[in-house]
Amino acid sequence: MQRDTLKTWFLVHKWTSLVCTLFLLMLCVTGLPLVFWEEISHLTGAEPEVAPVAADAQPADIDELVRTALAEYPGDVPLFFGWDDHSPSVYVNTGARPDTPPPEMHTAIMHGYTGEVLPAPQFNEGVMYFLYRLHTDVFVGLPGMLFLGAMALLFAVAIVSGLVLYGPFMRKLPFGTLRTGRSRRLAWLDLHNVLGIVTLGWAFVVGITGAINTLAGPLEQAWQAEQLGEFAARYEGRPRPSQLQLASLDDAVATARAAEPGMTPAFVSFPGTGYSGDHHYGVFMHGNTPLTERLYRPVLIDAETGELTARPQLPTYMTVLLLSQPLHFGNYGGMPLKVLWALLDLLTILVLASGLYLWFKRGNTEARVREIERMGEAGIDEGARA
Template structure:
């Protein structure tokens, strides 16, 4: 590799790493407990256990469950109905009006079979929520999410440039060489390189999927405007219905329309997910990965007739797939443990990178070091 090209790649790696490292450390440190969010919630009692259904029990009528939830919040209207895939419980979101923003919604949790009201696990409070907000938007909403997404993209560039530099640096050295005899800085450099190359694929995937996840709100708005907006034009001039047909029957219709899928949640008219005249029954798959892929089934809220089954656009599919890939929560505890170990190794890469920057020499000296390492005989110490 030409010296000028090598120097250019070194500068790219140096500055992209420096700009994003502190924020990546924040994301790695906060992401570690988030991998085990469900387990921590169970241990702390924040997510109480739900009694299993009795043998042969039948699910309660959905309309009756919604009515019971509304009794808890007089004057509210129903907004969303959803299922917990890991327990026999359902939730009902209500609000003062159909376009109530999420922070102002009320939530009721009920047993899917008995209709018993269950404790509502607090989501927007506690240590785990604090960590979640730090990880996703540093408490400043969409601007914070987009900023962290930009840092994740810089991290991806740092990974690629580090790979380019790794090839000439390690050309004549065995993989995993860790030279500890003469220079502390050299030992840290070898540690940084070997951990970086071991975690490279995982870190790149997690960085890119993290950047995609920060675009969730704009992508959802684009989908609602593009696809649902075009669909809603067919109903322009018609007032939003005030009396709805049976939600239980609408869900049954959606199950028939998508027999290989199960319902994940239902949106009511006016919430932004299914227009002003339809239930949106969002179906998903039955495997740990496909349960994140949704297929909306639109049911006329006045007549109960199946109206449409629009396909999610590619960018929404990419968003939904990026979420389990980012957190590693689609393969059970073994995958979560692997994600945690790789997260810890990535923290070591970031810390060693900061150490190397603190003990830095001139750019010319660093490029010379890379060149000499590449020309060194096998096992020879390239340090001066």
């Protein structure tokens, strides 16, 4: 590789790494417990105990469950109703107005068959929610999400440029060489290079999926404008139906089940929440496999008449978003994949920390480029002397 080209790649790696490293360290540290969010919630009691369902039990009426939730929070309106795929519990999100943001929502968790209200903390409270907000938007909403997305993209560039530099620097050294007998900085450099290559694929995937996830808000708004706009035009000039004018939600869900017999409902959005316009229930159906349970098919039900309006297809960009979200946290393969994600996360923290150490012990750019060239030319000898 030519000296000028090598110098350019070194500068790209240096500055992209420096700009994003502190933020990536924060994301790796906060992301580690988030990988085990469900398990931590169960151990700490944040996930309520749900009594088993009797063999002949029938699901409770959904409308009655919504009324129970509203009784818990007088003055609120219903926003979302959802099912837990792994237990017979259901949840109802309520808020002061239809466009209530998640940090201000209330949540009632109930047994889906008995209607019993289950004691559980609010999802938007506690240490895990604090870590989640810090990890996703640093408590400033969309600007924070987009900023972290930019840092994730810089991280991807740093990974690619690091791979380019790894070739000439380490091509004549045995893989995994750690030269500990010469200088501390050289040992840290070898550790940085080895761990960087080991975690390269994982770090790139997590970085790119993280960047995609930060676009969730704009992508959802684009989908709503694109897919729901044509249905909203049919109701132009009509006010949003009041709570008393809403058709039976239980019947709406039954209609959606009949329309998509191979799928099960995941959650329902009420009119005004942004997920189904101002005049529809949005019954979001999904599959039953680890992959298809992440892919939703919205079924729009007229909120006043209860009639099926449409079954719009999710665009490709929404499918990519839905698939990237669980992949980012290793939620596809159960506990083994989560443990692997955690180990790779810890190794990435070491890569970032060693990169910071090397920067503090840095020389000038020309010296670093000469070092890369020298190691590429005499790597075997250097390794033998270590």
